[in-house]
Amino acid sequence: MTGVRRSVDDFSVLTEPAAGSRISEHSWRVARRLSTVAGEEAPIIERYLAALAMAPAEHLELLLRRGTKIVFAPTVEHALLSAPATERRSAPLTAQERLRLRSEYSPESEVAAIFDPPLDLLIFPTHYCADDLERVVLHELGHALTLYLANPRPALLRGLPREIENHISHRGYGPDGDPETLRQRVLEVLAEAYVFTLVGRADELPAAVMSDLMFILTTVEGDKGIRFEFDEDTGRTLSRVEKDRLVFPDDPELGGLLAQRPAAGIELEARELDQPSAAVTSEDELARRRTRRKAA
Numbered sequence: 001m002t003g004v005r006r007s008v009d010d011f012s013v014l015t016e017p018a019a020g021s022r023i024s025e026h027s028w029r030v031a032r033r034l035s036t037v038a039g040e041e042a043p044i045i046e047r048y049l050a051a052l053a054m055a056p057a058e059h060l061e062l063l064l065r066r067g068t069k070i071v072f073a074p075t076v077e078h079a080l081l082s083a084p085a086t087e088r089r090s091a092p093l094t095a096q097e098r099l100r101l102r103s104e105y106s107p108e109s110e111v112a113a114i115f116d117p118p119l120d121l122l123i124f125p126t127h128y129c130a131d132d133l134e135r136v137v138l139h140e141l142g143h144a145l146t147l148y149l150a151n152p153r154p155a156l157l158r159g160l161p162r163e164i165e166n167h168i169s170h171r172g173y174g175p176d177g178d179p180e181t182l183r184q185r186v187l188e189v190l191a192e193a194y195v196f197t198l199v200g201r202a203d204e205l206p207a208a209v210m211s212d213l214m215f216i217l218t219t220v221e222g223d224k225g226i227r228f229e230f231d232e233d234t235g236r237t238l239s240r241v242e243k244d245r246l247v248f249p250d251d252p253e254l255g256g257l258l259a260q261r262p263a264a265g266i267e268l269e270a271r272e273l274d275q276p277s278a279a280v281t282s283e284d285e286l287a288r289r290r291t292r293r294k295a296a
Contacts, residue, residue: 028053030060038073038082042126045072051137068120074127076105088119112136115143142194149216150190152183159206164192
């Protein structure tokens, strides 16, 4: 990954491996479990797996739990027409869509790898590959890990390393000031930041980018029953907890601390918290204070 690594000191005796050069056997095994081959099982697949094995196993295990698939096929077009892709589509491709795949995802179009969010597929071609294969693999893996939790905000585009700044300034991402341009640029920043982190260049990233990236990766490695989401339509952020992890008033331990669910159509009283309702008696307040002391 010479394109993204720091230059090696000419006087280094190379007694220690460079950051990001260690391959985890655990990660390699998880990557194999994620993978499907369409067509010939070419030797280049092992190179792809070796690149994926630079990522922490916890990150690849998240993709495994999520149902993500890695598809190896002669070309990106072949992968998008393969059984794993077809099974995940809500409707079959039209003739026009197939023609578009042939024209926009061929070797001639210079597409060396993709992450398809609607299908949740990472796709790597086996008929050809990028000369900087590891960079391409880790970048698309970065998208797979960060895209769903990314919060597109302008602060993430400031103070970037020159390589990332040049990358996101490409006119292909759209005009400045457009919300979709901002979203695309932030997604690219996070994917590149993930690569920088894996190869030991996290210290070059601005604090805002590292903060968002670490939040996302901590969510990846953290409680498997909790998901954090961003609602692009309303701007709301969401914390989702699996239903069997929710506690209700019938819970023997915490149920007494919870309110009952009001009947449909009931208009609720609204008041400042330091102005107790007339329905709250001194006995109720004393019981609450005891509960707080016990919890403390």
